[in-house]
Ligand code: TXA
């Protein structure tokens with residue numbers, strides 16, 4: 001089913017959907033300005049209509065054409081783009097990112113992905129591309145081509161194979177509220193890395209209305225999920241972090257060396273594998289909260305239905 005960049009761009013131009021690799025997770029992409037194409041993305045995901053999409057662009061110039069980004073956001077874009085950071089600012093060009101893609105908000109979320117295939121598509125298409133993660137709503141984000149195809153491949157006119165996603169965790173989403181920067185979704189760029197560039201950002205997560213897409217149960221496998229488990233039960237599929245129980249079957253090692261970036265890259269693929277395994281429940285080792293751990297624990301708590 002693998003297509004090339006040219007086929008993907010002509011599908012986008014026809015208002016059709018494309019499976020698009022990024023460095024974070026696979027996206028289900030469409031022309032951000034085409035409301036009918038955006039509607040088909042929501043249909044494919046089975047997504048509730050209060051979840052606005054990210055507009056993907058090649059870089060800062062293209063972002064500034066559609067969004068008002070203040071000086072701090074521009075500094076962050078210079079530091080982390082192309083890369084896994086999404087910035088939310090007032091919309092400047094509502095024809096490039098239609099109302100439906102923004103769910104009627106007067107703001108837009110923009111990001112320049114680092115994956116060379118995504119960059120090639122964006123450069124050739126020349127306009128913003130709306131792309132949520134390519135999973136069906138409520139399921140883990142796909143981090144491999146095969147998983148993306150399994151989730152929403154039936155709805156895509158073209159699908160690009162960019163290999164396994166390097167980061168494996170969605171982008172960090174940063175908004176502005178009352179002149180402050182607010183972490184709306186922890187992600188691949190850590191709070192600490194952001195604060196090194198712009199100083200302290202608002203502490204709390206912008207849950208609920210200020211971050212419309214953050215449903216409590218969002219990344220859920222179908223089996224029950226237990227967190228912070230150091231002594232897994234015999235019938236569980238176990239996601240270990242650091243040293244794993246020796247010789248235990250049904251164990252998935254997120255990172256034998258305790259590396260959070262490696263664990264992030266493996267997280268969604270292992271949740272899926274555990275879900276497919278013969279384990280009757282999924283148990284996960286404690287993950288430290290530092291750095292990328294904040295985003296990993298956020299996804300795990302959502303998957304376990306503990307947030308909200
Ligand atoms: O890494 C990623 O960000 C991936 C890849 C494909 O780029 N995309 C992704 O999209 O995770 P999605 O739709 O699954 O998540 C978009 C997030 C949601 O939490 C949504 O609420 C937030 O961005 N968002 C989008 N527009 C927003 C806005 N105007 N204001 C506040 N939050 C917004």
Ligand code: MG
Pocket residue numbers: 132133141
């Ligand atoms: Mg998603």
